[in-house]
Amino acid sequence: MELKELTKFIQKEGERLKSFYNNCDNEKMILAITVKLNEEVGELCQEVLGNLKFLRKEKLDKHTPETLKEEFADVIITSLILVNQMGIDIEQAIEEKIEKINKRNNLPKDWWK
């Protein structure tokens, strides 16, 4: 999937969620998505623990590489919905962050290319 297509899905999903949350104001929407993101991060942590067999035996069966993938996707999608809701240009933010990491580690700008 291309970033442009993902961005469009994120916008539409944000609109759908806003309707689901009874068209609440932007601040409440941001808070609701933030809580949802926390829930998704918790689910991802459970999947990581389950996939590494760090849970009790009776809990291990439901954790598979497929459910782990799903939770990574949930965290990324929910994060991007929050990013969109807060009007952040994530492409620019990531570029700036990469630049900071490169500087911190004394790496040339495009060392990975």
Ligand SMILES: [Mg+2]
């Ligand atoms: Mg989930």
